[in-house]
Amino acid sequence: MSGRFLMLHSFIILPLILLFICQEVIANTEIINFLAAEESNVDFSSTTVVSWPVLNYKNNKGHWNVDPALLDTPLQQVCEPETGIAPEKPFSCPHELWVALDLDDERWISYSKFTLRLSWPASSRAKFTVVNHASLLQSPADFLLEIYSPEAILTRLSKPHRSAIDDAASITAPHLSRAGSSATRLKYARMRVVDTGVRTPTPDLNASAAQAVQPIPFILILEQLYLGVLPASLLPTVCFLIPVLSCAALATPWIIGYLDRSIQQARQELRNSSTAREKKER
Template identity: 50%
Template sequence: MFGRSPFFAASCIFSLFLCNGVAANTEIINFISDLQRSVELPQVGNWATLNSSHNERRWAIQPAPLGTPLREVCEADKEITPTSPSTCPHELWVRLNLDDTIWRSYRAFTLRLSWAASTPADFLIELYSPEAVSTFFAGQHQRQITLAENAPSFRERPPFLITRTKYARIRIVDTGVPTPQIQLGRPNPRLSDQVVEPNVHFILILEPLYWGVLPASQLPTVCFLIPVLLAAAMAVPRVLAYLDPFVLQAREDMVSLDKEQ
């Protein structure tokens, strides 16, 4: 046991820092921010935006009923207007503004969604370019989309404008265990055809990645842990050298006991 590399022992000590109680579930998607053509989308005026100055926000949306396939959530026919881009209560559209001057030098980003571990739900995050969003809603248009009069077309765009903006589509489904529902004022709980699930609260964070792998918010933690790990690597050999005589003595005592018996 004590003949192993001191770096192995140091890594075991380092792992103790990670043994915290689980308080939240997390869904992460890393992506590259390539330049692409900008598209005028009249319906995004009411969509929330994450950027360098406001990269974190909280939401609460209603999950789709238990048993709904995640990729089929909010895929049924629906009506969309410029003032109400989505009438489905189980999804959220967010604009990711990556064109800010502060983020201009970063190419890789991460979008992190966290919700309470006690909440039984699954999330699906999908990213769209402006043209992909235009194509998506053009498909919805074929399924009876209604736009205001004189609203600009999805295909209208200044050909000279480029952007790194992306759009995130977030969908949620309930994954809990069904329990009997008792509703006050109803003589028979079975009269309720569908139980409305409570909203799920979650946090969405957008941030750049250092070297394409390290989230910006984790850099201070890593800078703190590096010297701690180095100090542990230097201290472990001395601790092992101090304990070796006691271990050898314990082995000799065990051998003597076996012989006496």
């Protein structure tokens, strides 16, 4: 009986041990899925758009830090013209990041749907030397993730900023490439961030330093969607889980039957032991 109980306890305790030794990970994620439809190409060679970082097939991941807008600022109003952005520098707001998404690679040409994933730390535990103290580093922020086509960027340039561009003698306004005959699947991603909380002062920092808003670190990952729903990075996990779950489904009736027999035998042994004890007492 003791052997069966030991086996049953091991069956229950081992998963709990694995659960507790796993490292705690807390993070926020913003995901947007979009269609890679062909649209008219735009020549942005005379603007700052060409200097934006690019995510593509070979380099589909990037790390950045962006200063969040002030607390209680509506996300939709961050880095908009009414907030005081200079017309001559429409993409110079410190609270946003623009990234080009190059989907024209031949290895991506057969995929029509993509996903862009933005992840930033909600909190992370940082350990310091004996001189300092362990503290909880927080990144309380909200992100707004949007996808723009080249023509949408051209429209954004043309509305409030076109006069400033036209007045600059050394700058030629962007235009549709080859009179709109050139098609591209190029897209642009816009990330805006706003602060959502106040940092708790630590023993090593004074109140003013603790209240200061720090840049928010985040990761961007661009991936194709298999069958229109499955991100490429999850495919190995799914391929691993399918046989594992299939084996688990086949083994579950046997495991349940084995445990049931063990429990029934243990109960019978307890009954026999109790009956023998009662007879001895009589």
